[in-house]
Structure formats: structure tokens, C-alpha cells
Amino acid sequence: MSILVIGEALIDIVSSDGAPDRYSPGGAPANVALGLGRLGDDVELLTDVGDDFHGGFLLAHLRESNVRVHARPTGSTSTARALLSADGSAEYEFSLHWDPDASLVDSGDWAAIHVGSIAAFLSPGAAAVDSLLQRGRDSSALLSFDPNIRPSIVGDREQALARFESLASQVDVVKLSDVDADWLYPGQSAEAQIDRILRLGVDLVALTCGSDDSILSTTSARVKVPTGAVLVSDTIGAGDTFMTSLVHDLHGSGPQLQGLDEVALTRLGENASRRAAITVSRAGADLPWAGEEGA
DSSP, X not given: OEEEEESOOEEEEEEOTTSOOEEXXXXXXXXXXXXXXXXXXXXXXXXXOOSSXXXXXXXXXXXXXXXXXXXXXXXXXXXXXXXXXXXXXXXXXXXXXXXXXXXXXXXOOEEEEEEEGGGGTSTTTHHXXXXXXXXXXTTTOEEEEEOOOOHHHHOSHHHHHHHHHHHHTTOSEEXXXXXXXXXXXXXXXXXXXXXXXXXXXXXXXXXXXXXXXXXXXXXXXXXXXXXXXXXXXXXTTHHHHHHHHHHHHHTTSOOOGGGOOHHHHHHHHHHHHHHHHHHHTSSSSOOOOXXXXXX
């Protein structure tokens, strides 16, 4: 069975002082689909791209990484301008269109369904996310969600929080960054933020904290996993690689996620951190291939 990823594919325009703009394929869900394809998984992506040069480039790029893309190209392709700081971190400005055609997706069984980022919050396409998640809930698919919060896109925090919690309550795995968690639950500790998400019915929460430890938790076990030292080119795609790794390691194995012990959680976190280290060591969202050292 395949893995279905639902979400935006766009062009990252990377800007930094003293260098010309760099154009590269991106979009958090598209990066996850690409990463899964590169790791050898059977993966599909439902997305929305334009019938322009950038759209054709995105489709070719994804297909080269073994992703089966479901899209009906029309209009202009979405873009995200990433403004790089001296430490390689990025802030984003977006020009977006999100209205995928869910009828392009067959009504088959999937091993996993992953949703995330802007596509989970932005109408009219958010309705396709809801419809396909419901189909996943009616099957045995592993369901995962990464909110990848962009405050300038999701709007009012209370409405975004309600949407986040509604989606989180429907899935098995939630991965989010400490920046996401602090925006959703300001003034709370990481432990309290994780506990609140677990109370929604999520089986596994993974909280990434940049260069600090990541935390993986179920209701019965919790671990901190150190991030290894790495020479950072930029951080674009790091969180997407972590998410990719979780889906890759968990789908199809039929684990009872609540039964994961500290050893299993540590192994999941170490795999994800090792793969993310490969991505941050090179420019852009260039996720690792199976067989690369560390992947």
C-alpha cells in the first residue's frame, strides 16, 4: 500500500545578504513526499500547482524522486520567499493558491496519510484535507499531521488553535516545532504543551527544538533525543525530514503507538535527527536518499 501526502508544493525563493536569489522546489508536504520517495517508499502527493514554468519544474522534481503527483495544473504556482539570517534560519513571505482536486485521488487503501502546513489551514483546499482524513480514519492507515505554523497565513491565533486541535484529535502522530508549540500555547513549558496535545487523543507527539534536544512522547513514555553536531548550510527542510523519518519508520509496521517504550522512541528520534542532519548540511530542502550515510 502507498503513503498519501496532502499539501502544498511551491517554489522557495531564498534570499540572503550579498547573494543573488536562489530558486528551489519546496513546500513542507511536498518535501515530506519527496523524502519518502527518496527513502524508497511508495508515495503519492495530492497538491496544487500552476500551469507555468515553476509548476512544470515542481512536477518534474517530485517525479524524479519517485513521487506520484496528483494535480490539475492551472494558474500561477505558489511561492515562498525565505529570508535567511546569518545562522541559516529562515523567515518566510508567501504568495499562495491552495485548491486541489481531491477527485484525482483513487479511493484505495493507504498505509499512511500525512497532512500538514498551510494546506491544513487554507481554504478552499482545507476541505479536501478533511475529506481524505476521514477516509483514512475509516481504514487502518497511520495518520500524521505537522502544522508547520505560518502566523502570517493562518491568521487569528484562536481560530488557528481550534483548527489545529480539531485536526490533531483525528490523527495518530503530531510533529511540531518548539516555535509552533510556543505560538499555539504561549507561556507553557514544552512538557505542558506535549501533555495538552496528548490529551486530544494523539498517540505520539514529537517536538523538535532546533539545535537542542527533540522530545518524543506517548502517554506512557517520554524521551529527549540529542541533536548531533553538524555544520549547517541552512535549516530549510529540517523539520520536514524529521517528519519524513517518522512516517517512514512507523507506517505499515502496525505498531500500537501507545505501546512504544523509551527504547523505541529513542530509536525513532535518533533516526529522524540523523536524517535531518543530512538535510541541514546542504542548501535547500535536499532530503536524503536511501543508502546515504546516516539515512
